[in-house]
Amino acid sequence: MANEIDPMEGISLNDLRGQFESGTIQRVVVDEIHNHDDLISDVKWYPSSKDDRDETDYVVSKPKARHHMMGEGKLPSGFSTQTKATTPCRSYALLRILKERFQREQRKGKAYLNAYLATQVRMQVSSLAELMVMDILYGNRKNDPKGMNGLAAFYNTIGSITGAPLDYSTRTMNAFPSALSADGATNTSNLRDIFAVTFGKEAVKPFYPKMSESIGLDFGDKMVEVPDKDPKNGGTIWYLEREFNWEGGINIVNPTKAGRLVNLPLDKMATATGYAEELLQKLIRFTDLIKANKNQGEKTILYMDPMLWTEIKILLASLKWQNAFKDEDIDSVHKMELFGREVRTNESQAFAQSYSAP
Numbered sequence: 001m002a003n004e005i006d007p008m009e010g011i012s013l014n015d016l017r018g019q020f021e022s023g024t025i026q027r028v029v030v031d032e033i034h035n036h037d038d039l040i041s042d043v044k045w046y047p048s049s050k051d052d053r054d055e056t057d058y059v060v061s062k063p064k065a066r067h068h069m070m071g072e073g074k075l076p077s078g079f080s081t082q083t084k085a086t087t088p089c090r091s092y093a094l095l096r097i098l099k100e101r102f103q104r105e106q107r108k109g110k111a112y113l114n115a116y117l118a119t120q121v122r123m124q125v126s127s128l129a130e131l132m133v134m135d136i137l138y139g140n141r142k143n144d145p146k147g148m149n150g151l152a153a154f155y156n157t158i159g160s161i162t163g164a165p166l167d168y169s170t171r172t173m174n175a176f177p178s179a180l181s182a183d184g185a186t187n188t189s190n191l192r193d194i195f196a197v198t199f200g201k202e203a204v205k206p207f208y209p210k211m212s213e214s215i216g217l218d219f220g221d222k223m224v225e226v227p228d229k230d231p232k233n234g235g236t237i238w239y240l241e242r243e244f245n246w247e248g249g250i251n252i253v254n255p256t257k258a259g260r261l262v263n264l265p266l267d268k269m270a271t272a273t274g275y276a277e278e279l280l281q282k283l284i285r286f287t288d289l290i291k292a293n294k295n296q297g298e299k300t301i302l303y304m305d306p307m308l309w310t311e312i313k314i315l316l317a318s319l320k321w322q323n324a325f326k327d328e329d330i331d332s333v334h335k336m337e338l339f340g341r342e343v344r345t346n347e348s349q350a351f352a353q354s355y356s357a358p
Contacts (some may be wrong), residue, residue: 010044038344171259
């Protein structure tokens with residue numbers, strides 16, 4: 001890595017791409033991952049605190065100050081912490097092409113071969129990027145022991161807004177319309193969610209094994225010849241393979257720096273009685289709940305499905321609350337905001353979710 005990048009301050013994919021020349025396999029891989037989803041381009045990655053895992057202490061109860069009288073004994077103000085260790089997961093994409101096809105492109109010339117390989121690599125590593133985004137947001141080791149525990153698995157209990165400040169369940173709020181609640185799960189066919197996330201080494205910390213020089217990415221050494229049987233005609237087919245790996249994890253160092261608004265009914269927002277006003281109240285509570293430390297350069301960003309963002313804008317406009325959101329181009333930069341919080345849209349969140357019961 002270049003000397004000017006301090007790993008302890010975090011390395012973004014944009015930082016990493018500057019280390020590789022345009023047209024190289026490494027640059028193609030990093031560019032494709034960087035451009036996949038808004039979340040993945042926002043993230044800075046930090047080296048793990050240990051060789052094989054990231055370990056941190058987080059506060060579970062605050063210190064308590066007391067009064068005292070002169071000559072009276074004093075009790076420690078105290079506080080309680082827990083140590084949490086998180087291990088990374090290993091993801092891979094395996095590029096396999098026919099050796100004959102490779103040789104045919106090679107005969108056309110280097111430019112044709114490089115263009116063909118770049119297209120194949122982009123298709124492969126886009127799946128690697130999507131898997132990492134899904135792991136960060138929705139990963140659950142109960143369902144996939146080889147994966148990671150993401151934000152949804154951590155904030156899996158819907159709590160009360162009047163709960164304890166350090167209780168992470170208070171950061172999961174239910175946005176299901178009260179007008180439809182009487183029907184229970186019968187109205188849960190097309191639900192979405194919104195994540196509020198503060199990425200950072202003291203907040204929600206994406207990490208990579210600290211010995212890696214490329215934030216856990218391994219680009220493979222070269223194309224390797226491998227034989228396989230032809231199931232149709234018999235004999236042997238020769239392929240060329242190259243494996244791309246990404247080893248990383250996510251450690252929720254401070255649970256108060258993220259949250260999730262669940263059970264948003266994408267196809268019933270406009271029809272549920274009084275839901276515009278109800279959703280507005282919940283969005284205000286939710287966006288106020290997550291506090292970033294601006295002195296440490298932290299910023300809380302809202303992540304959601306692009307279609308959900310469209311429906312929210314329509315609802316707010318129907319209430320004459322257009323000032324509650326921004327969706328405009330400023331100095332060639334497209335800016336989206338909701339109640340002053342930046343918004344990012346991710347195609348990876350565009351899927352119907354199960355109802356999260358309180």
